[in-house]
Every structure is written in C-alpha cells, then in structure tokens.
Amino acid sequence: MLRAIAAENVAVNVTSGEFVRRYDLKSPSSVQSALKGLSGKGIVCTLDGYVINDRLFRFWIKLNPI
Numbered sequence: 001m002l003r004a005i006a007a008e009n010v011a012v013n014v015t016s017g018e019f020v021r022r023y024d025l026k027s028p029s030s031v032q033s034a035l036k037g038l039s040g041k042g043i044v045c046t047l048d049g050y051v052i053n054d055r056l057f058r059f060w061i062k063l064n065p066i
Contacts, residue, residue, distance in 0.1 A: 001025065001034040002043075005050050006061040012049035 004023035005011040013019055014035065015028035025031055038044040045053055052058040 001031060001038065002052065002061050003065075005044060005052055006058045008049070009058075010047065010049040010051055014050060 015031050020028055020031060035044065035050060043053060044050050
C-alpha cells in the first residue's frame with residue numbers, strides 16, 4: 001500500500017478495482033484495513049487523496065522496494 005501511495009504521490013480512488021489491480025493489491029477491503037492502520041499511526045493522511053506525511057520517507061519508499 002505504501003508503494004502504491006508513493007507512486008501516485010496523492011492516491012485517489014484507492015478501493016477501485018483499477019487501483020487494486022494496478023498495484024497488485026489483494027482486495028479493496030484489505031486496502032481499507034491497511035489505510036486505517038497507516039492513518040492511525042500517522043504515516044498517511046488524507047487531503048484530496050491519501051498522502052505519505054513524511055516526504056523523505058515517501059522518496060525512500062519509491063527508491064527501495066520493500
């Protein structure tokens with residue numbers, strides 16, 4: 001999920017079938033669960049979509065496969 005958000009910079013429609021397939025995620029419900037956890041820990045926030053709060057961490061995620 002973090003790689004998908006980092007790739008998009010601002011991830012919108014994250015539970016859509018297209019988004020889930022594009023980033024090879026399990027299902028829309030798993031996306032919602034992941035976002036709930038990441039939001040609760042302050043790693044992502046919502047503006048016009050989901051964004052990784054720390055710009056340096058976002059950059060690191062883009063460069064380093066997890």
